[in-house]
Amino acid sequence: MGAGKVLAIIGGVVGALSVLLYYIMPELFSLWKLDVGLNLTIYIGGFGAWSGEFITIPFGPEYSGDVILMLVSVLILGGSVLTFIAGLAGSKAIGILGGIILLAGPILLLVSLVAQMGFFGQTIIPLLGNENLLFGSVLGVAEWGINIGFYLAIGGGLLGIIGGATI
Numbered sequence: 001m002g003a004g005k006v007l008a009i010i011g012g013v014v015g016a017l018s019v020l021l022y023y024i025m026p027e028l029f030s031l032w033k034l035d036v037g038l039n040l041t042i043y044i045g046g047f048g049a050w051s052g053e054f055i056t057i058p059f060g061p062e063y064s065g066d067v068i069l070m071l072v073s074v075l076i077l078g079g080s081v082l083t084f085i086a087g088l089a090g091s092k093a094i095g096i097l098g099g100i101i102l103l104a105g106p107i108l109l110l111v112s113l114v115a116q117m118g119f120f121g122q123t124i125i126p127l128l129g130n131e132n133l134l135f136g137s138v139l140g141v142a143e144w145g146i147n148i149g150f151y152l153a154i155g156g157g158l159l160g161i162i163g164g165a166t167i
Helices: 005-024 068-087 092-114 116-128 149-166
Strands: 034-036 040-042 047-052 057-063 135-138 142-146
Touching: 005 068, 005 149, 034 057, 034 116, 068 092, 068 116, 068 135, 068 149, 092 142, 092 149, 116 135
Parallel strands: none
Antiparallel strands: 034 040, 034 142, 040 047, 047 057, 135 142
């Protein structure tokens, strides 16, 4: 098995894990996180799920029903599957296409954060005011930003593209 196939398979697995690991450990593997001191913590994960803690009482995943967040996860998982299949089958075109589709998920999440669309514009902006949602903080009050799940999706997409190109 060549290096390109291995990279494509790893890219597909990493991309899928970026969405799925949220359900095991949301505080580490969420796509986006808001921490409001001791009162409230919110983690945004795969398929528009959000969970967190309110005054140290955890609450499980609730679904926002946001089409944008749903589409982000579908793009990430769809690209992951294509990239994984390309690694197994040795298809250059499918590997590159899968990596691009996988990267489209985090890019759509960035666009929704910057444009404050969907769940972020309706739910988070009333909490934070008109702030930059990519990263930010109000000293001693709140911190927010993209989290490790987002970076895993980017890494999986890049590995998929590189693996697909070198098959």
